[in-house]
Amino acid sequence: MLKVKDTLRATVNLTFDGKVIKAYHGPDAAARFAKEVQVLRFLAARGCPFVPKLIEANAHKLRIITTNCGSRVQHLDDERRRALFAELETHGVRHDDPDIRNVTYRQSDGRFCVIDFEFATILPGFE
Numbered sequence: 001m002l003k004v005k006d007t008l009r010a011t012v013n014l015t016f017d018g019k020v021i022k023a024y025h026g027p028d029a030a031a032r033f034a035k036e037v038q039v040l041r042f043l044a045a046r047g048c049p050f051v052p053k054l055i056e057a058n059a060h061k062l063r064i065i066t067t068n069c070g071s072r073v074q075h076l077d078d079e080r081r082r083a084l085f086a087e088l089e090t091h092g093v094r095h096d097d098p099d100i101r102n103v104t105y106r107q108s109d110g111r112f113c114v115i116d117f118e119f120a121t122i123l124p125g126f127e
Contacts, residue, residue: 001013001014001015001016001021002014002016004072007026008025008026008027009024009025009026009027009029009032009118010022010023010024010025010026010032010118011023011025014068018067018068019055019065019066019067019068020052020065020066020067020068020069021063021064021065022036022063022064022065022066023061023062023063024062024063024118025062029062030059030062032118032119033057033059033062033063033064033118034059035117035118035119035120036064036116036117036118036120037054037057037064038122039093039117039120039122040052040053040054040064040066040117041054042092042093042122042126043091043092043093043117046091046092048088048091048093049111050069050084050087050088050106050111050112050113050114051069051088051113051114051115051117052066052067052068052069052113052115053066053067054066055067069104069106069113069114069115070104070105070106070107070108070111070113071104071105071107072101072103072104073100073103073104073105073112074100075100076100076103076112080112081098081100081103082098084103084112084114085098085114088114089123092122092123092125092126093117093120093121093122093123093126094120094121094123095114095117095119095120096119096120096121097116097119097120101116102114102115102116103115
């Protein structure tokens with residue numbers, strides 16, 4: 001397993017079979033876990049093709065397991081970044097942290113993807 005993120009709010013590990021394990025800790029960990037699970041389920045129900053798929057959610061451990069959505073992006077022009085997060089809104093979700101650190105690139109289909117939905121909002125009219 002490869003640790004790819006370890007902050008005050010979360011630890012993220014990548015397994016050798018391609019799964020992503022995210023454990024929540026720190027302030028409001030349970031609420032952030034619940035929000036990310038809610039948003040990932042919402043996006044899956046709408047068939048959003050550029051976000052991770054939720055494999056498992058363990059509320060007791062405050063841990064999710066998702067599919068891997070590619071490699072972290074180091075450079076992305078502002079226009080493309082804005083377009084990606086605007087496209088997410090057409091699926092009913094505003095990310096609320098549209099930073100490059102929340103964008104990955106999936107080589108298998110050449111697609112930019114969005115990750116990390118702890119602070120996302122399901123837009124009115126989509127509920």
